[in-house]
Amino acid sequence: MSFSLLRWSIALIFFCLLAPPAFAAEPERRTASKPSKKPAAKKRLVRIPGGKRLRHDAAAAFGRMYTEARAEGVRLWVISGHRSWRQQRYLYRLYRKGLGPRAARPGRSNHQRGTAVDVSVGDESTPTYEWLAANACRFGFKRTVSSEPWHWEYRPRATQAPAPGVDCLGQPLEPAEPPAAVAGPDPS
Ligand SMILES: [Zn+2]
Known part of the structure; x- marks a missing residue:
């Protein structure tokens, strides 16, 4: 009897010693996580001049725009x-606390889609801004927030190419004919 009890005690001790690792070895129950979608080709991010990234089609269009601006002496410096x-979420929280500029709620920003770019433009009278206003539409970029001259979005379908001979603002591409030389007599 006592021998049997002893055997059971030993068995129980062994069980207690060995059980925790045995349970731990059971496959962990994974907590539900977002289904990991394969990044669709459309969502692929590509680096643009300056190091930031955009969705690949927006990045290609931005690259062409950057090169042309550069050739005309304008550098498009990308902030975001x-x-x-x-x-x-971080930027939105800063905004809500009054510590940062306006930022969209997470999930609502085209920056998250990789189709929005913030360019350091200063205000609306700088050569950089004026260049963008006159040329960005040809590359599918559009200013979408009236209070943010720096925020441009790649929206090729919603962006109209300018009519032939004019820029995105409707201004003639070629400078107007120089005024005819004044033929009058020199004041003397
Ligand atoms: Zn922006």
Whole structure:
């Protein structure tokens, strides 16, 4: 009897010693997580001049625009391109606390889609802004927020190419004919 009890005690001790690792070895129950979608080709992010990233089609269009601006002496300095959910949430929280500029609620920003770009333009009278206003539409970029001259979005379908001979603002591309030389007599 006592021998049997002893055997059971030993068995129980062994069980207690061995059980925790045995349970721990059971496959962990994974907590539900977002289904990991394969990044669709459309969502692929590509680096643009300056190091920020945009969705690949927006990045290609921006690259062409950057090169042309550069050739005309304008540098498009990008402050913000694609943002992760976390980055957008951070900016939104700063905004809500009154510590940062207006930022969209996470999930609502085209920066998260990689199709919005913030360019350092100063105000609306700088050569950089004026160049964008006159040329960005040809590359599918559009200013979408009236209070943010720096924020441009790649919306090729919603962006109209200018009519032949004029820029995005409707201004003639070629400078107007120089005024005819004044033929009158020199004042003397
Ligand atoms: Zn922006």
